[in-house]
Amino acid sequence: MKKLFFANLLIIITTTLTWPDINDGFLTGLSIALKCSVIYLICAVFIFPKGISGIYKAMIFLHVPEKLRILILLTLRGIFILKERFEAALISLKLRAPKQKNFAKLKSFTHITGSILLQAADRSERMERAIKCRGGFQGFNSIRNEKNENVIESSKSLLQISR
Numbered sequence: 279m280k281k282l283f284f285a286n287l288l289i290i291i292t293t294t295l296t297w298p299d300i301n302d303g304f305l306t307g308l309s310i311a312l313k314c315s316v317i318y319l320i321c322a323v324f325i326f327p328k329g330i331s332g333i334y335k336a337m338i339f340l341h342v343p344e345k346l347r348i349l350i351l352l353t354l355r356g357i358f359i360l361k362e363r364f365e366a367a368l369i370s371l372k373l374r375a376p377k378q379k380n381f382a383k384l385k386s387f388t389h390i391t392g393s394i395l396l397q398a399a400d401r402s403e404r405m406e407r408a409i410k411c412r413g414g415f416q417g418f419n420s421i422r423n424e425k426n427e428n429v430i431e432s433s434k435s436l437l438q439i440s441r
Contacts, residue, residue: 282315282318285311285314286311286312286314286315289307289310289311289314290304290308290311291307292307293307293310294307330351330354330355333350333351333354337350352405356398359401360394360398363394363397363398364390364394367390367393368390371386371390
């Protein structure tokens with residue numbers, strides 16, 4: 279909630295300072311901040327707990343174009359992978375050199391960050407080659423749709439009946 283508060287405060291201050299009339303700028307910034315907060319809270323309660331599939335279904339409901347949905351999902355996946363790798367690298371740094379201080383710690387931190395970013399660049403190039411190899415974004419669907427799930431459920435029930 280602190281991050282949300284500071285983000286809203288930043289929106290209000292920026293809008294107030296950049297608007298020609300300070301009062302109108304403050305009111306506009308306040309309305310933007312409130313709208314952003316409501317949207318974030320609705321997403322945090324209803325969409326984010328359902329994971330990536332919930333986000334995907336919400337984007338389908340909002341009629342987001344397929345290519346944009348795919349790019350958003352790939353970006354989210356990349357962010358989560360970067361976060362996991364970075365956390366693992368920081369844990370290994372703390373275990374290897376617990377008494378490391380100041381400049382040495384900063385130097386190790388920069389080496390870890392650089393290596394993780396290089397790995398991410400290599401991974402994104404491999405993903406790009408794989409997508410091109412499969413024919414691009416045409417027909418690309420990363421999450422099963424409801425029709426496929428219904429077919430799978432009906433086939434499971436048929437298998438149970440036949441046993």
